[in-house]
Amino acid sequence: MPKLKRRTFILGTLGAAGALVVGWAALPARQRLVGAAPLAAAPNQAALNGWVKVSTDDAVTVMVPHAEMGQGTHTGLAMLVADEMDADFSRIRVEQASYDAIYNNQAALLDALPFQPDDDGYVKRMTRHVAGRIVREFPGLAGTGGSASIKDLWLPLRQAGASARAMLVAAAAAQWKVSASELRVEAGRIAHASGRSATFGELALAAATLPVPYDAPLKKPSQFQLIGKPARRIEAPSKLDGSARFGIDALPDGLVYASVAMCPTLGGKAKGYDASAARTLPGVRAIVALEPVAGGIGGMGGATSGGVAVIADTPFHATRALEKIAIEWEHGAAASVDSATLLDDLSRALDTQAGNTHLERGDVDAALAAAARRITAEYRVPFLAHATMEPMNCTVRFKDGKATAWIPTQAPGFARDAVAQTLGIDAENVEVVQTLLGGGFGRRYFTDFVVQAATLARAANGAPVQLIWSREADMQHDYYRPAFVCRCEAGFDAQGSLVAWKTTSAGSSMGAPAMIDMSTDGASNQAYAFPAARVAHLPVETPVSVGIWRSVAHSQNAFFVESFVDEAAHAAGQDPVAFRASLLAGNARHLAVLHRAAELAGWGTPAAPGRAHGIALHRAFGSIVAQVAEVSVDADRIRVHRVVCVVDCGVAVNPNHVKQQMESGIVFGLSAALHGEITIENGRVKQSNFHDYAPLRMNECPAIETDIVASGEAPGGVGEPGTPPIAPAVANAVFALTGRRLRTLPLRLT
Amino acid sequence: MTTLNINGRDVDVTAEPDTPLLWVLRAELALVGTKFGCGKALCGACTVHLDGAAVRSCVLPVAAAAGRRITTIEGLAGRQADALRRAWLDVDVVQCGYCQSGQLMSACALLAQNPRPTDADIDAAMSGNLCRCGTYPRIRAAIHAAAEG
Ligand code: FES
Ligand code: FES
Numbered sequence: 001m002p003k004l005k006r007r008t009f010i011l012g013t014l015g016a017a018g019a020l021v022v023g024w025a026a027l028p029a030r031q032r033l034v035g036a037a038p039l040a041a042a043p044n045q046a047a048l049n050g051w052v053k054v055s056t057d058d059a060v061t062v063m064v065p066h067a068e069m070g071q072g073t074h075t076g077l078a079m080l081v082a083d084e085m086d087a088d089f090s091r092i093r094v095e096q097a098s099y100d101a102i103y104n105n106q107a108a109l110l111d112a113l114p115f116q117p118d119d120d121g122y123v124k125r126m127t128r129h130v131a132g133r134i135v136r137e138f139p140g141l142a143g144t145g146g147s148a149s150i151k152d153l154w155l156p157l158r159q160a161g162a163s164a165r166a167m168l169v170a171a172a173a174a175q176w177k178v179s180a181s182e183l184r185v186e187a188g189r190i191a192h193a194s195g196r197s198a199t200f201g202e203l204a205l206a207a208a209t210l211p212v213p214y215d216a217p218l219k220k221p222s223q224f225q226l227i228g229k230p231a232r233r234i235e236a237p238s239k240l241d242g243s244a245r246f247g248i249d250a251l252p253d254g255l256v257y258a259s260v261a262m263c264p265t266l267g268g269k270a271k272g273y274d275a276s277a278a279r280t281l282p283g284v285r286a287i288v289a290l291e292p293v294a295g296g297i298g299g300m301g302g303a304t305s306g307g308v309a310v311i312a313d314t315p316f317h318a319t320r321a322l323e324k325i326a327i328e329w330e331h332g333a334a335a336s337v338d339s340a341t342l343l344d345d346l347s348r349a350l351d352t353q354a355g356n357t358h359l360e361r362g363d364v365d366a367a368l369a370a371a372a373r374r375i376t377a378e379y380r381v382p383f384l385a386h387a388t389m390e391p392m393n394c395t396v397r398f399k400d401g402k403a404t405a406w407i408p409t410q411a412p413g414f415a416r417d418a419v420a421q422t423l424g425i426d427a428e429n430v431e432v433v434q435t436l437l438g439g440g441f442g443r444r445y446f447t448d449f450v451v452q453a454a455t456l457a458r459a460a461n462g463a464p465v466q467l468i469w470s471r472e473a474d475m476q477h478d479y480y481r482p483a484f485v486c487r488c489e490a491g492f493d494a495q496g497s498l499v500a501w502k503t504t505s506a507g508s509s510m511g512a513p514a515m516i517d518m519s520t521d522g523a524s525n526q527a528y529a530f531p532a533a534r535v536a537h538l539p540v541e542t543p544v545s546v547g548i549w550r551s552v553a554h555s556q557n558a559f560f561v562e563s564f565v566d567e568a569a570h571a572a573g574q575d576p577v578a579f580r581a582s583l584l585a586g587n588a589r590h591l592a593v594l595h596r597a598a599e600l601a602g603w604g605t606p607a608a609p610g611r612a613h614g615i616a617l618h619r620a621f622g623s624i625v626a627q628v629a630e631v632s633v634d635a636d637r638i639r640v641h642r643v644v645c646v647v648d649c650g651v652a653v654n655p656n657h658v659k660q661q662m663e664s665g666i667v668f669g670l671s672a673a674l675h676g677e678i679t680i681e682n683g684r685v686k687q688s689n690f691h692d693y694a695p696l697r698m699n700e701c702p703a704i705e706t707d708i709v710a711s712g713e714a715p716g717g718v719g720e721p722g723t724p725p726i727a728p729a730v731a732n733a734v735f736a737l738t739g740r741r742l743r744t745l746p747l748r749l750t
Numbered sequence: 751m752t753t754l755n756i757n758g759r760d761v762d763v764t765a766e767p768d769t770p771l772l773w774v775l776r777a778e779l780a781l782v783g784t785k786f787g788c789g790k791a792l793c794g795a796c797t798v799h800l801d802g803a804a805v806r807s808c809v810l811p812v813a814a815a816a817g818r819r820i821t822t823i824e825g826l827a828g829r830q831a832d833a834l835r836r837a838w839l840d841v842d843v844v845q846c847g848y849c850q851s852g853q854l855m856s857a858c859a860l861l862a863q864n865p866r867p868t869d870a871d872i873d874a875a876m877s878g879n880l881c882r883c884g885t886y887p888r889i890r891a892a893i894h895a896a897a898e899g
Contacts, residue, residue, distance in 0.1 A: 070846030070883045232842055239847030240835050242783015242823035246848060249782040257777065282766075314777040315786075316769045389787055389795060389848040389882045438785070438848030439882050471788040656842050660888075664845055667884025690792040690880060699873035701886035 046208035048167050051160035052081060053095075058188055058201035060087045062157075063097040067410050068235065069437035069444070070664065071719040072657035075234040077157055079653055083226040084161030084219060085168075087200065088188035094234055096434050154715055155218075162216035164207075168200055171207035221651065221712055230656035235436070247408030247435040250395040252464040256285060258456045259318035260467065261327060262307035262477050265683035267292060267543055268332040269306025278324040283317030284310060286459045287325065292332075293448040302545035304448045304477050311460055315468055334543035334683035339483065342680075343380055346485040346506040346540055355504050355538030356517070358524035362532030367500035371491025375571045379488065379560045380744045383678040384481035384549055385685075385693055390438020391474040394453035397464035402429045403457065404464070408437045410444040418447035422454035441668070442548035446479050475693055476685040479547025480678055482508040484519075484556045488564040496572045498583065501530035503560060508546045509539035522557035522724060527590045527619055528565065528583040544680065550668055551720040554620040558724030559731070559745060562616035566732040567741065576615055576732065577603055590617065592709055593626045593648050600707055601628035601644040611641065614733025616725035622716030623649035627666065629702075629729040633738060636749040638674060640702040640730055645722065647706065650713035658718050659706040665722020666704055671695040673727035677746050752816050756781070757825025767813035772796045774812045775822060783823040783851050787880070794879030797852035798822050804859035804875075823851035830861045830896070837896040845883035853879050857893050866897050 045055040053061040062081045068074040074094045082089050165185060172190045173180040175198075184191050191197035221228075238244040263269050275287045292306040308327055312318035368374060395406040396419060403423055409415040412432045420427040437444055453467040469477075484507035491500035509517045519537040549555060569579035577598045584590045594617050598604070607613050610632050617626040630642040645662045652658045675694045679686045687693040731742050740749065752763050756779070765774045770789075775781040775798070784807060787795030791806040798807045799821035834857055844850050853876070860867055860875040867875065872890055881889070 068846075072845070230842075232839060233844055235847075236839055236842070236844045237835075239844045239850050240823075240838055240854060241826075242781070242851055244847050245782075246785075248786065251780055251782065314765070314769070314773055316765070316773045316777075387882060389785075389793070389846065389880065391786065437846060439846045441882075468786065471790070471793075660842065660845060660885075663887055664884040667886065668882070671882075689790055690788055691790075695880055695882055696884070696886070697877040697880065698886045698889070699877040701884075701890075704887050 046204040048164040048204075048208060049160050049212055051157060052085070052164040054164070054168070054200050054204035054207070056201045056204060058088070058091050058199050059093050060085065060091055060188070060200065061093045061095050064094050065097045065153075067408075067412075067434060067437050067440065067444075068096075069410070069440035071661060072233055072654060075231055076653045076657060077153055078234055079226045079231055080153065080157040081161035081164075083224055084158045085165045085200075086185040086187065086225065087161075089226055089231065091188055092234065158218050159216070162218050163213050166213045166216040167207040167210050168203045170210050171203045172198055175203075175206065227653050228651060228655065231654050232656070244436055246390050246438045247395070247406060248390055248393045248438070248466070248468060250406035250433070250435065250464075250466065252395065252397060252404070252406070254463045255395070256311055256313060256460060256463050256465055257315045257318050258309050258311045258453070258465050258467040259315065259322045260290060260307050260309040260452060260469065260473060261322050261325070262290075262473055263305040263329045263331065264476065265305065265329065265331040266334040266337065266477075266545065266680070266685070267303050267305055268334070268683070269330050270308050271328045271330040273308050273325050273327040275308075275325045277326075278310065278321040281317070281321045281324065283313035284321045285313070286311040287321075288456055288459045290452050290455060293451045302479075302543070304545060309452070309456055309467070311456055311465055319470070331683060337543050337680055337683045339383060339544075339678070339680040342542055342544075343382075343483055343485060346483070347378060347380075349538055349540055350485065350487050350504055350506050353538050355506065355536035357534060357536045358517070358520040359533060359535040361530065361534075364500050364502050364532040364534040367532035368489060368491045368502065371500055372494040373492045373571070374489060375567060376487070376489045377564060377567060377741075377743055379486045379563060381484050381556050381559060382676070382745060383483045383544060383546075383680070384672055384676050385475050385478045385678050385687070386439075386441045386443035386549060387475060387690075387693060387695065388437075388439030388441060388443055391471055392443070392449040392469040393467060394450050395464055395466040396450075396453045396457035397462070398423055398454070398457040398460075399462040401425060402431075403454065404431045404433065405450070405454070406433045406435055407450055408435050408444060409447075409450070410437070410440045410442070411447070414445070414447050415450045418450045419454045422451050423458060441550040442552070443478065446547060448477070471690070472688045475688055478678075479545050481549030481555060482544075482546040486556070486560040488560060490564065490568045490571070492568075492572060496574075498568055498572065499531050501528070501533040502535075503564070504536045504538060505556070505560065506538040506540050507556075508541055508544070509537070518553050520557060521552055522554035522618060522620055523561050525619075526557075526561050527587050527624075528580075529585060529587075530583065543683070550665070551620055551723045554618065554720070554724040555669070555672070555727075558616065558618040558620075559727045562618060562725060562728035563731050563741075563743065566614070566616075566728070566735065570735075575604075580615075580617060589648050589709075589711075590619070590624055593617065593624045593646050596707060596709065597626035597628050597644055597646040600646065600705065601630070603628065612733050612737035614729045614731065614736055616728040616732060618721070618725045620717070620721040620724055623647055623718060623721040625662070625721045625725050627725040627729045629726065629733045631730055631733040631737060633734070633749065638730065638734060638747055638749065639700075640670060640674075642703045642705070643726065643729070645704060645706045646709060647718070647721065648709040648711055649716040649718050649721070650711050651715045652708050652711075653715055655708055658708055661718040662706040662722040663704045665720065666726050667696050667701060669723040669726035670702070670730070673730050673745060673747055674700070675746055752812055754812070754815060754820060755818065756820045757822060763812065765812050768811045770808050771798070771810045771812050771815050771820070772807040775807065781822050781824055785848055785851055787849070787852075792880075793849070794852040794856060795849050797855040797879065799826075799855060799859060802859065802862060804856045821855075823855060826854065826858060831858050833896040833899050834858055834861065834892065837892040837899060841888045841892040841895060843885050843888040843892050845885055849879060849881045849883070850885075853881065853885070853889055857889070857896075860893070861897060867893060
């Protein structure tokens with residue numbers, strides 16, 4: 001049974017390395033709460049454990065390890081602490097914790113393990129345990145991704161809050177000589193029936209001298225005061241008056257700026273250059289050749305291009321001088337790459353190769369052979385750029401053998417190591433200041449721009465250097481969402497029931513290919529109970545550097561699966577909602593989401609004249625999302641008017657931000673579905689800026705209505721699951737409206 | 751030397767006349783609330799007001815701004831700005847926030863001209879401001895709320 005072999009292999013791999021490390025969750029509760037290094041507290045501040053500080057003016061500071069890139073994680077994490085503490089949420093502050101192995105984001109990798117959604121068997125639990133131990137010590141995964149922040153810290157931060165509360169209560173009890181059980185805590189104030197009361201701030205210093213309790217009881221969900229209720233984003237005001245600081249806003253004393261021209265051919269570099277005209281321009285400090293950077297992670301990625309950079313007094317001086325440098329390029333291995341050919345090659349590879357099996361259920365070959373009717377289809381999706389609003393940038397100062405780096409990064413551990421390696425110093429001598437991120441979407445896991453900035457810092461005589469990529473560099477030197485081709489086949493019996501399902505995709509593998517290939521995420525672990533099924537992926541590596549893009553492989557696979565399920569429904573002569581429901585028998589959470597979306601969208605009653613509905617359902621990162629798109633077509637232009645979105649994400653810690661993230665995921669996915677395409681000719685990315693890689697704009701944005709299914713399950717992710725279903729929902733609506741099945745993204749009628 | 755009037759104050763800057771205003775604000779004056787997104791007037795992240803009108807500072811030579819009233823997000827104030835900020839918080843518009851300075855500058859310029867914009871007016875005034883986080887539906891709602899409030 002191939003599936004079991006695969007699991008055993010993973011278990012064995014992780015087990016071998018896992019034995020060498022001591023994981024964080026394996027530690028007693030003491031270490032979990034205290035943190036590896038004591039918190040720095042100001043004189044009027046008391047650190048009650050590794051996560052919480054209370055100051056005498058009643059402000060409660062929560063240390064958050066995860067990057068805030070728009071997903072609302074700072075607010076959500078602060079809510080976990082504040083609720084268990086019974087703190088006054090208006091007095092909660094958030095401080096970005098520095099990189100520390102204890103905060104490793106274990107949940108991200110665990111979700112990538114190839115299990116069925118409802119499989120919670122022994123092997124899975126064991127594997128998760130061992131994998132968790134490795135991941136927590138593995139610097140690169142101390143990152144923010146996989147929609148995992150809340151999942152990851154759901155228990156630890158609540159424990160931290162409960163423990164801090166217990167210390168404050170104990171301090172009050174000691175001062176007033178009463179039993180702790182007689183005290184009530186509300187909104188940051190502790191009170192006794194005798195009328196005595198004190199605020200957290202008044203008790204903080206005394207509380208800090210008491211022992212840290214490790215077993216403070218947690219609230220039952222029915223006792224939550226904040227969790228589950230809408231809360232405003234904690235850092236929002238700073239983003240409305242210009243005071244929020246992103247990576248590009250780092251302003252250390254003596255700052256100089258750098259601009260880089262990279263080889264237009266992917267993976268190429270500068271063979272030589274003539275900078276005589278640039279060197280004499282005002283404000284120019286240094287001109288530096290940059291080698292290609294292997295900024296990949298976990299077997300994904302690949303080398304980026306080398307180039308030439310100018311360090312100058314201002315960004316303007318740097319870019320102006322750069323334009324005056326004549327660079328001769330060495331185009332490298334990708335010089336003949338053409339994305340159109342590449343997609344055709346992927347398709348041809350599927351003529352002869354079966355790929356690696358990621359899911360095998362029943363005897364699919366026999367079931368297809370015996371089927372009364374079969375349908376087949378081929379789907380294609382292109383490379384995509386991340387195009388975060390804040391272009392790649394990084395500021396590094398290297399002085400006296402020590403470095404400080406201001407980095408908008410999703411992976412401070414990787415970034416720190418990249419700086420250290422580039423400068424040839426120990427990681428302990430690198431201080432990483434994690435800033436706010438102007439979008440991440442997976443791009444900021446990679447460290448190519450960090451290595452470049454560290455290289456430039458070495459040439460700046462101790463001055464901090466801020467490297468800012470142009471939008472063109474950002475667009476043309478990304479780690480692209482891999483292009484995939486997928487062949488799908490379904491078989492029906494004489495009664496029209498679906499009896500066999502087979503999909504094989506081809507494209508770059510996603511994830512460490514030898515260990516965990518995430519390429520079929522969302523296809524091999526979808527929820528449909530196909531009687532016989534095989535899902536396979538054929539890894540075909542290309543010179544194009546690829547990476548993780550919001551929702552990882554779910555963005556491709558939801559399009560394949562949810563489009564082809566729709567095709568199967570129509571082939572079976574069934575309503576797409578009823579057909580999906582018939583394949584979900586017994587899966588109550590999926591069924592509830594599907595039916596709620598259909599109901600809210602008015603499924604079954606005709607859409608307005610000239611419009612039609614399409615539906616898609618997809619599970620990713622522990623959350624189930626259904627979307628119904630209402631579309632029209634005007635002069636071959638697809639217009640999406642309204643999207644109904646229903647999500648079951650377990651406990652919705654902050655319903656407001658769950659809705660925000662659904663909207664965000666939908667707009668991001670729609671940008672890709674309607675416009676998104678990176679094409680490569682002669683090894684060069686053709687798109688360069690927002691005119692030819694065009695995100696959705698206000699005038700194209702549909703009305704979005706989101707409904708959250710009430711749930712007591714542990715929280716699932718919300719930053720990514722909103723993205724995958726929208727492309728198939730729109731494609732299915734276009735089919736319903738026009739009878740044309742669009743199997744290639746972006747969706748085009750001409 | 752160029753004299754600029756920024757957020758109500760005159761300041762002398764040394765930047766060469768063809769320097770885009772964006773980089774003068776950010777690198778010379780440390781007013782980093784105005785953001786760089788594309789450098790080609792395609793995204794709106796760098797939007798400031800020039801005599802009250804929304805302009806893209808990434809393509810505006812500093813010489814062209816001399817003698818005009820420049821307002822950046824740091825200096826954006828007044829009844830409409832207050833109403834917009836309040837609505838932005840009430841509707842919880844913001845996500846990563848990187849585009850939001852530009853969004854507010856464009857929205858405020860819109861309300862100054864047109865205190866009761868329709869959806870079509872909002873499309874026309876705001877479609878030059880990209881948001882990769884997809885805050886458009888909430889921006890629309892917040893502009894309507896501010897216009898009514
Ligand atoms: S940076 Fe000026 S419009 Fe994009
Ligand atoms: S809020 Fe992130 S780009 Fe608009």
